[in-house]
Amino acid sequence: MKPVIKKRGIILNAKDYKDNAKIITILTEDGKIDLLLKGTTKMNSGNKKYTLAPLEVDFMMTESNVLATFTQGYIINNYLHIKDDINKSLTSLVMIEKIIAFCEHIDKQELFYHFVLKMFNLLDTYKYDFVVLAIFEIKLLYLLGIAPTLNGCNKCAKKTNELFLSINLGGTCCKDCIKDCGYDLDLNETKIFKYLYLIKLENIDEKFLKLIDDTNIDLSHFIDRYYEKYMDFYSKTKKVIKKIS
Protein backbone atom coordinates (compact mmCIF):
# COMPACT_ATOMS: atom_id res chain seq x y z
CA MET A 1 0.00 0.00 0.00
CA LYS A 2 1.19 3.46 -0.87
CA PRO A 3 1.09 5.81 2.11
CA VAL A 4 -1.84 8.25 2.15
CA ILE A 5 -1.13 11.74 3.44
CA LYS A 6 -3.67 14.32 4.57
CA LYS A 7 -2.88 17.98 3.98
CA ARG A 8 -4.42 21.42 3.66
CA GLY A 9 -3.53 23.82 0.87
CA ILE A 10 -4.47 26.37 -1.74
CA ILE A 11 -4.84 25.13 -5.31
CA LEU A 12 -3.02 27.65 -7.51
CA ASN A 13 -3.44 26.28 -11.01
CA ALA A 14 -4.18 23.24 -13.16
CA LYS A 15 -2.33 22.25 -16.30
CA ASP A 16 -3.39 19.69 -18.88
CA TYR A 17 -1.74 16.29 -18.68
CA LYS A 18 -2.27 13.05 -20.56
CA ASP A 19 -5.39 10.81 -20.37
CA ASN A 20 -7.94 13.37 -19.11
CA ALA A 21 -5.72 14.17 -16.16
CA LYS A 22 -4.31 17.46 -14.96
CA ILE A 23 -1.34 18.49 -12.88
CA ILE A 24 -2.45 20.77 -10.09
CA THR A 25 -0.10 23.01 -8.13
CA ILE A 26 -0.94 23.38 -4.44
CA LEU A 27 0.63 25.70 -1.90
CA THR A 28 0.85 24.16 1.58
CA GLU A 29 2.52 25.11 4.86
CA ASP A 30 5.53 23.07 3.68
CA GLY A 31 5.81 24.71 0.28
CA LYS A 32 4.45 24.07 -3.19
CA ILE A 33 3.64 20.62 -4.60
CA ASP A 34 2.50 19.31 -7.97
CA LEU A 35 -0.08 16.53 -7.89
CA LEU A 36 -1.76 14.37 -10.50
CA LEU A 37 -5.53 14.83 -10.63
CA LYS A 38 -7.28 12.18 -12.69
CA GLY A 39 -10.38 12.38 -14.87
CA THR A 40 -10.83 16.12 -14.90
CA THR A 41 -12.00 16.73 -18.44
CA LYS A 42 -15.16 14.59 -18.42
CA MET A 43 -18.33 16.65 -18.04
CA ASN A 44 -19.59 14.72 -15.02
CA SER A 45 -16.22 14.40 -13.31
CA GLY A 46 -16.31 15.18 -9.61
CA ASN A 47 -12.66 16.19 -9.83
CA LYS A 48 -13.25 19.07 -12.25
CA LYS A 49 -14.06 21.46 -9.39
CA TYR A 50 -10.50 21.15 -8.09
CA THR A 51 -9.14 22.77 -11.25
CA LEU A 52 -10.77 26.17 -10.61
CA ALA A 53 -8.06 28.13 -8.79
CA PRO A 54 -7.76 29.65 -6.29
CA LEU A 55 -9.33 27.13 -3.95
CA GLU A 56 -8.60 26.29 -0.32
CA VAL A 57 -8.88 22.54 0.28
CA ASP A 58 -8.25 19.70 2.66
CA PHE A 59 -7.01 16.80 0.60
CA MET A 60 -5.57 13.32 0.60
CA MET A 61 -2.61 12.38 -1.56
CA THR A 62 -0.75 9.16 -2.24
CA GLU A 63 2.97 9.45 -2.65
CA SER A 64 4.83 8.08 -5.62
CA ASN A 65 8.39 8.12 -6.90
CA VAL A 66 7.31 9.99 -9.98
CA LEU A 67 4.23 12.11 -9.37
CA ALA A 68 2.02 12.00 -6.27
CA THR A 69 -1.74 11.77 -6.79
CA PHE A 70 -4.55 13.89 -5.40
CA THR A 71 -7.11 11.28 -4.34
CA GLN A 72 -9.78 13.09 -2.36
CA GLY A 73 -10.63 16.64 -1.43
CA TYR A 74 -12.86 18.76 0.74
CA ILE A 75 -13.36 22.39 -0.26
CA ILE A 76 -12.92 24.89 2.58
CA ASN A 77 -13.12 28.10 0.55
CA ASN A 78 -14.27 28.46 -3.04
CA TYR A 79 -13.45 32.18 -3.29
CA LEU A 80 -16.66 32.67 -5.24
CA HIS A 81 -16.43 36.48 -5.22
CA ILE A 82 -13.03 36.26 -6.90
CA LYS A 83 -14.44 33.99 -9.59
CA ASP A 84 -17.54 36.11 -10.14
CA ASP A 85 -15.65 39.37 -10.66
CA ILE A 86 -13.38 39.85 -13.67
CA ASN A 87 -11.08 42.37 -11.95
CA LYS A 88 -10.67 40.21 -8.86
CA SER A 89 -10.12 37.21 -11.09
CA LEU A 90 -7.35 38.93 -13.06
CA THR A 91 -5.80 40.18 -9.81
CA SER A 92 -5.73 36.62 -8.46
CA LEU A 93 -3.86 35.54 -11.61
CA VAL A 94 -1.21 38.22 -11.06
CA MET A 95 -0.85 37.05 -7.44
CA ILE A 96 -0.65 33.37 -8.41
CA GLU A 97 2.05 34.11 -11.00
CA LYS A 98 4.23 35.64 -8.25
CA ILE A 99 3.40 32.93 -5.67
CA ILE A 100 4.55 30.21 -8.08
CA ALA A 101 7.59 32.17 -9.29
CA PHE A 102 8.89 33.07 -5.83
CA CYS A 103 7.67 30.30 -3.50
CA GLU A 104 11.04 28.55 -3.54
CA HIS A 105 12.92 31.77 -2.75
CA ILE A 106 11.14 32.12 0.59
CA ASP A 107 12.60 30.64 3.78
CA LYS A 108 9.55 30.84 6.03
CA GLN A 109 7.07 28.65 4.14
CA GLU A 110 4.49 28.46 6.92
CA LEU A 111 4.40 32.26 7.25
CA PHE A 112 4.17 32.57 3.46
CA TYR A 113 1.23 30.15 3.31
CA HIS A 114 -0.78 32.09 5.90
CA PHE A 115 0.12 35.38 4.18
CA VAL A 116 -1.20 34.08 0.84
CA LEU A 117 -4.34 32.73 2.52
CA LYS A 118 -5.04 36.10 4.16
CA MET A 119 -4.49 37.99 0.90
CA PHE A 120 -6.92 35.74 -1.04
CA ASN A 121 -9.47 36.24 1.75
CA LEU A 122 -9.09 40.02 1.50
CA LEU A 123 -9.39 39.91 -2.29
CA ASP A 124 -12.51 37.76 -1.97
CA THR A 125 -14.15 39.90 0.73
CA TYR A 126 -13.55 43.52 -0.31
CA LYS A 127 -13.94 45.42 -3.55
CA TYR A 128 -10.57 47.21 -3.51
CA ASP A 129 -8.66 44.63 -5.57
CA PHE A 130 -6.15 47.23 -6.73
CA VAL A 131 -5.11 48.04 -3.14
CA VAL A 132 -5.06 44.38 -2.09
CA LEU A 133 -2.67 43.64 -4.97
CA ALA A 134 -0.37 46.50 -3.96
CA ILE A 135 -0.28 45.23 -0.35
CA PHE A 136 0.44 41.70 -1.57
CA GLU A 137 3.28 42.79 -3.84
CA ILE A 138 4.83 45.17 -1.29
CA LYS A 139 4.70 42.72 1.62
CA LEU A 140 6.06 39.95 -0.57
CA LEU A 141 9.23 42.05 -0.98
CA TYR A 142 9.80 41.59 2.75
CA LEU A 143 9.36 37.81 2.56
CA LEU A 144 11.81 37.76 -0.35
CA GLY A 145 14.33 39.76 1.68
CA ILE A 146 14.50 42.59 -0.86
CA ALA A 147 12.28 45.18 0.81
CA PRO A 148 13.51 48.79 0.59
CA THR A 149 14.81 50.34 3.81
CA LEU A 150 12.26 52.96 4.77
CA ASN A 151 13.36 54.46 8.07
CA GLY A 152 15.43 57.54 7.39
CA CYS A 153 17.75 58.65 4.64
CA ASN A 154 19.84 55.83 3.21
CA LYS A 155 22.50 58.28 2.01
CA CYS A 156 23.18 60.71 4.89
CA ALA A 157 21.44 58.63 7.63
CA LYS A 158 19.25 61.56 8.69
CA LYS A 159 16.11 60.58 10.61
CA THR A 160 13.18 62.43 9.07
CA ASN A 161 9.65 61.75 7.88
CA GLU A 162 10.19 63.72 4.67
CA LEU A 163 11.38 60.84 2.55
CA PHE A 164 11.47 59.89 -1.11
CA LEU A 165 11.72 56.30 -2.33
CA SER A 166 14.40 55.52 -4.87
CA ILE A 167 14.66 52.24 -6.76
CA ASN A 168 18.40 52.54 -7.36
CA LEU A 169 19.02 53.24 -3.68
CA GLY A 170 16.74 50.36 -2.63
CA GLY A 171 15.29 52.66 -0.01
CA THR A 172 14.44 56.22 0.95
CA CYS A 173 16.45 59.44 0.86
CA CYS A 174 15.84 62.90 2.34
CA LYS A 175 15.12 66.06 0.37
CA ASP A 176 18.75 67.21 0.68
CA CYS A 177 20.01 64.05 -0.96
CA ILE A 178 17.49 63.61 -3.79
CA LYS A 179 19.63 65.65 -6.16
CA ASP A 180 22.33 62.97 -5.85
CA CYS A 181 20.13 59.89 -5.48
CA GLY A 182 17.16 60.72 -7.65
CA TYR A 183 13.78 59.41 -6.61
CA ASP A 184 10.87 57.45 -8.02
CA LEU A 185 8.12 58.18 -5.47
CA ASP A 186 7.30 61.61 -4.08
CA LEU A 187 6.54 62.38 -0.41
CA ASN A 188 2.90 61.25 -0.46
CA GLU A 189 3.53 58.18 -2.59
CA THR A 190 6.39 57.16 -0.28
CA LYS A 191 4.10 57.59 2.74
CA ILE A 192 1.44 55.35 1.19
CA PHE A 193 4.08 52.76 0.27
CA LYS A 194 5.22 52.77 3.90
CA TYR A 195 1.66 52.40 5.21
CA LEU A 196 1.07 49.40 3.01
CA TYR A 197 4.41 47.88 3.94
CA LEU A 198 3.92 48.31 7.69
CA ILE A 199 0.19 47.63 8.15
CA LYS A 200 -0.40 44.42 10.11
CA LEU A 201 -2.48 41.91 8.15
CA GLU A 202 -5.01 41.61 10.98
CA ASN A 203 -5.59 45.39 10.88
CA ILE A 204 -6.51 45.53 7.20
CA ASP A 205 -10.24 46.15 6.89
CA GLU A 206 -12.65 47.87 4.52
CA LYS A 207 -11.98 51.26 6.09
CA PHE A 208 -8.22 50.99 5.59
CA LEU A 209 -8.55 49.77 1.99
CA LYS A 210 -10.99 52.58 1.16
CA LEU A 211 -8.70 55.17 2.73
CA ILE A 212 -5.84 54.06 0.46
CA ASP A 213 -8.12 53.78 -2.57
CA ASP A 214 -9.38 57.35 -2.01
CA THR A 215 -5.85 58.75 -2.35
CA ASN A 216 -5.85 57.67 -6.04
CA ILE A 217 -2.16 56.93 -5.69
CA ASP A 218 -1.05 54.22 -8.09
CA LEU A 219 2.12 52.40 -7.06
CA SER A 220 1.89 49.61 -9.62
CA HIS A 221 4.43 51.02 -12.07
CA PHE A 222 6.96 51.56 -9.26
CA ILE A 223 6.33 48.05 -7.87
CA ASP A 224 6.82 46.47 -11.32
CA ARG A 225 10.11 48.30 -11.82
CA TYR A 226 11.25 47.27 -8.34
CA TYR A 227 10.60 43.59 -9.13
CA GLU A 228 12.42 44.01 -12.45
CA LYS A 229 15.51 45.47 -10.79
CA TYR A 230 15.78 43.26 -7.71
CA MET A 231 14.26 39.93 -8.88
CA ASP A 232 14.74 40.27 -12.65
CA PHE A 233 11.01 39.54 -12.84
CA TYR A 234 8.67 40.76 -15.57
CA SER A 235 5.01 39.82 -15.11
CA LYS A 236 3.75 38.04 -18.21
CA THR A 237 0.25 38.04 -16.71
CA LYS A 238 0.19 41.84 -16.33
CA LYS A 239 1.41 42.19 -19.91
CA VAL A 240 -1.44 40.01 -21.19
CA ILE A 241 -4.01 41.88 -19.06
CA LYS A 242 -2.78 45.23 -20.42
CA LYS A 243 -3.19 43.91 -23.97
CA ILE A 244 -6.78 42.76 -23.48
CA SER A 245 -8.03 45.66 -21.38
Ligand SMILES: [Zn+2]
Ligand atom coordinates in the same frame (compact mmCIF):
# COMPACT_ATOMS: atom_id res chain seq x y z
ZN1 LIG B 1 19.94 62.52 3.18
